[in-house]
Amino acid sequence: xxxxxxxxxxxxxxxxxxxxxxxxxxxxxxxxxxxxxxxxxxxxxxxxxxxxxxxxxxxxxxxxxxxxxxxxxxxxxxxxxxxxxxxxxxxxxxxxxxxxxxxxxxxxxxxxxxxxxxxxxxxxxxxxxxxxxxxxxxxxxxxxxxxxxxxxxxxxxxxxxxxxxxxxxxxxxxxxxxxxxxxxxxxxxxxxxxxxxxxxxxxxxxxxxxxxxxxxxxxxxxxxxxxxxxxxxxxxxxxxxxxxxxxxxxxxxxxxxxxxxxxxxxxxxxxxxxxxxxxxxxxxxxxxxxxxxxxxxxxxxxxxxxxxxxxxxxxxxxxxxxxxxxxxxxxxxxxxxxxxxxxxx
Amino acid sequence: xxxxxxxxxxxxxxxxxxxxxxxxxxxxxxxxxxxxxxxxxxxxxxxxxxxxxxxxxxxxxxxxxxxxxxxxxxxxxxxxxxxxxxxxxxxxxxxxxxxxxxxxxxxxxxxxxxxxxxxxxxxxxxxxxxxxxxxxxxxxxxxxxxxxxxxxxxxxxxxxxxxxxxxxxxxxxxxxxxxxxxxxxxxxxxxxxxxxxxxxxxxxxxxxxxxxxxxxxxxxxxxxxxxxxxxxxxxxxxxxxxxxxxxxxxxxxxxxxxxxxxxxxxxxxxxxxxxxxxxxxxxxxxxxxxxxxxxxxxxxxxxxxxxxxxxxxxxxxxxxxxxxxxx
Numbered sequence: 001x002x003x004x005x006x007x008x009x010x011x012x013x014x015x016x017x018x019x020x021x022x023x024x025x026x027x028x029x030x031x032x033x034x035x036x037x038x039x040x041x042x043x044x045x046x047x048x049x050x051x052x053x054x055x056x057x058x059x060x061x062x063x064x065x066x067x068x069x070x071x072x073x074x075x076x077x078x079x080x081x082x083x084x085x086x087x088x089x090x091x092x093x094x095x096x097x098x099x100x101x102x103x104x105x106x107x108x109x110x111x112x113x114x115x116x117x118x119x120x121x122x123x124x125x126x127x128x129x130x131x132x133x134x135x136x137x138x139x140x141x142x143x144x145x146x147x148x149x150x151x152x153x154x155x156x157x158x159x160x161x162x163x164x165x166x167x168x169x170x171x172x173x174x175x176x177x178x179x180x181x182x183x184x185x186x187x188x189x190x191x192x193x194x195x196x197x198x199x200x201x202x203x204x205x206x207x208x209x210x211x212x213x214x215x216x217x218x219x220x221x222x223x224x225x226x227x228x229x230x231x232x233x234x235x236x237x238x239x240x241x242x243x244x245x246x247x248x249x250x251x252x253x254x255x256x257x258x259x260x261x262x263x264x265x266x267x268x269x270x271x272x273x274x275x276x277x278x279x280x281x282x283x284x285x286x287x288x289x290x291x292x293x294x295x296x297x298x299x300x301x302x303x304x305x306x307x308x309x310x311x312x313x314x315x316x317x318x319x320x321x322x323x324x325x326x327x328x329x330x331x332x333x334x335x336x337x338x339x340x341x342x343x344x345x
Numbered sequence: 346x347x348x349x350x351x352x353x354x355x356x357x358x359x360x361x362x363x364x365x366x367x368x369x370x371x372x373x374x375x376x377x378x379x380x381x382x383x384x385x386x387x388x389x390x391x392x393x394x395x396x397x398x399x400x401x402x403x404x405x406x407x408x409x410x411x412x413x414x415x416x417x418x419x420x421x422x423x424x425x426x427x428x429x430x431x432x433x434x435x436x437x438x439x440x441x442x443x444x445x446x447x448x449x450x451x452x453x454x455x456x457x458x459x460x461x462x463x464x465x466x467x468x469x470x471x472x473x474x475x476x477x478x479x480x481x482x483x484x485x486x487x488x489x490x491x492x493x494x495x496x497x498x499x500x501x502x503x504x505x506x507x508x509x510x511x512x513x514x515x516x517x518x519x520x521x522x523x524x525x526x527x528x529x530x531x532x533x534x535x536x537x538x539x540x541x542x543x544x545x546x547x548x549x550x551x552x553x554x555x556x557x558x559x560x561x562x563x564x565x566x567x568x569x570x571x572x573x574x575x576x577x578x579x580x581x582x583x584x585x586x587x588x589x590x591x592x593x594x595x596x597x598x599x600x601x602x603x604x605x606x607x608x609x610x611x612x613x614x615x616x617x618x619x620x621x622x623x624x625x626x627x628x629x630x631x632x633x634x635x636x637x638x639x640x641x642x643x644x645x646x647x648x649x650x651x652x653x654x655x656x657x658x659x660x661x662x663x664x665x666x667x668x669x670x671x672x
Contacts, residue, residue: 195656200606202599210603218565226534245534266468267508275468
C-alpha cells in the first residue's frame with residue numbers, strides 16, 4: 001500500500017471544527033476498515049491531522065481500535081517540507097493569519113471582491129489628487145480682478161449680471177459675514193485671502209523729524225493775490241504772496257465784472273430772488289415800461305407831414321337820406337369820427 | 346461684529362493707543378449734537394459693534410489732496426463722504442476742481458447739477474439752489490465749483506470758498522457736520538483755493554515713488570499754510586506685489602512720509618465698475634475689500650483716530666487631506 005500524500009492548506013476549515021489544535025505527539029490509533037482507503041494527510045505543520053473517512057467520533061474510534069484485532073497503530077508525524085528558518089517563519093506567519101477566524105471568515109466571504117475594493121479606494125484617492133491639482137492650477141491661471149475671479153471670491157454674484165439674483169439682506173455696515181477673524185493666530189480671512197496684522201511703527205519723534213525736514217525744504221508763503229503773467233505788481237503787495245497765473249489758465253481768461261462785495265453778498269443770500277435774476281427782471285420790466293410809454297406817445301401825437309403822405313383822397317359816400325357825405329381820411333386813421341363833413345349836394 | 350471686538354481685546358499691546366479714554370463695551374448709542382462748543386479727541390480702537398462718535402469742532406472742514414493726479418482723490422471723496430452720511434452725519438462735498446469736474450460722475454448726480462458756485466457768485470441762483478441732495482442718503486449734498494465750459498470769475502482766490510463755507514455754517518437748516526473738499530491735482534491756484542478754508546487734510550497717495558515725492562511736497566505746503574492735522578490714505582495697495590517685494594508696503598510709505606495712517610485701500614477692479622455706473626463702492630452689497638477699507642477710514646476720520654496696524658497678505662492655510670473631499 002502506498003501512502004498518497006495529500007497536501008491540504010485549509011485542513012481545519014475543511015474539517016469544520018473550531019480551534020482544533022492537535023498536538024504534535026498525538027498518536028491516533030484507528031481501526032482500519034477494509035473498505036476505506038487510508039489517505040495520509042501531510043501538512044506543513046508539525047502536527048498530526050486526521051483524515052476521517054467515516055463519521056465515527058475519535059473516542060469511539062479509539063475504543064474500537066482497542067478491541068479490534070485489525071487495529072493498525074498509525075503514528076503519523078508530519079514533518080515540514082520547508083527546510084530553512086525564514087521559510088519557517090513565513091509559513092508560521094501565514095498559517096497564523098489564516099487561522100484567525102475573522103480573517104478567515106472575511107476572506108471566505110469576500111474573496112472575489114477584494115480586488116474591486118482596492119480599485120475603488122485607489123480611484124477615490126486619484127480623483128481627489130487630480131481635483132486638488134486642478135483647483136490650484138485654475139487659481140494660479142486666473143488673473144486677479146477678473147470677473148471670474150470676483151465671482152469665485154464671492155465679491156460678485158453671477159446672477160447679478162444676468163438679473164436673476166435676489167437682493168441680499170445687508171443693511172448693517174458693521175456686520176459683514178465675509179470677514180472672518182482667527183482668534184488664535186491674529187489673521188483675518190477676507191474674500192478668499194488670508195491677512196496678518198502688522199503693527200504700525202511710526203513714533204511721534206519720527207513724525208516731528210519729518211515735519212522739521214519739510215519745513216526746511218519747502219519754504220512757502222500763502223499767495224494772496226493772483227495776477228496774470230505780464231501784469232504789474234501793486235505797490236503795497238508782497239511779491240512773495242503773488243501767484244502768477246498763466247495766460248491760458250481759467251482764472252486769467254475772464255475779466256471779473258463783478259464786485260467782490262457783491263459776490264460775497266450773493267453767496268450769503270439765504271432767501272429771495274438771486275441778484276442777477278432780479279437785476280435782469282428789473283431791466284426787463286423797465287424795458288417793457290419804456291416800450292409801452294413809447295407806444296402811447298406814438299398814439300397821441302402823429303406828424304402832420306407823415307400824416308399827409310398817408311392821406312387818401314376824399315370819398316363821397318351817400319347817407320340813407322340820399323345826401324353825399326364827404327369822409328375825412330383822418331377819420332379812417334383814428335377810427336373816431338372826429339369830424340364829419342357832410343356835403344349836401 | 347463681536348469677533349472683531351474680541352480680537353482687539355486680545356491684542357491690546359499692538360492695537361490700543363497709550364491713552365484710551367473711551368470704553369467701547371459700555372458705550373450707549375451715540376447722540377450727535379450739532380454745533381458743540383468743543384469736543385475732546387476720542388482715542389479708541391476701531392470697533393464694528395457701535396457707530397463712531399464725532400470728535401473735534403463742527404463743522405469739520407477736510408480737504409482731500411494728493412499733488413499727483415490719478416491717485417484716487419475723487420474716489421476717496423465720494424466713498425468717504427457717503428460712508429459718513431451712512432453713519433448719520435450731514436455732509437457737504439465740494440468739488441473744487443475748476444476745469445475738470447468729476448465728483449458728480451462718481452456719485453451719479455451729473456444730470457442733476459444745474460447750478461454751481463459760479464452761478465452763486467454771479468447772483469444767478471442762491472447757495473441752497475446750487476446744492477444737489479443725494480436721493481439715496483438725504484444728508485449728503487454735493488456742490489460743484491463750476492461747469493466745465495463756463496467762465497470763472499474766481500479771481501478772488503480762496504476767498505470765494507471761504508464765503509461758501511461760512512454761508513454753509515450759517516444756513517437755516519443748520520451747519521453740516523462735515524465739509525469735504527475735493528482738491529484738484531497740482532499745487533497751483535486751484536490747490537491754493539481748495540485748501541484755504543480747510544483745517545484738516547487727507548493726503549491720498551499710492552505706493553510708488555512719483556506719488557510719494559509729490560505727496561511729500563504737498564504735505565510741506567499744507568504745513569506751511571498752517572494745516573497740522575494731516576492724515577494719509579494709501580490707495581491701490583497690491584498685497585501680492587508687496588509680498589513679492591515689487592511694491593512698497595504701507596509701512597514703508599508711512600516711514601517715508603512720516604504721516605499718521607487713516608486707511609489703506611486695496612486695489613480693486615470694482616472701483617472702475619462703480620465709477621462707470623455712478624454707484625459708489627461703499628454702497629455695494631456685499632461690500633468689497635476696498636469698500637470696507639473706505640468705511641473704516643471714514644470711521645477713523647470721525648473719531649480722529651489713525652490706523653495702529655496694517656494687513657499683510659499671507660499664504661492661505663494648508664488644508665488637511667480630507668478637505669479635498671469637502672472642497
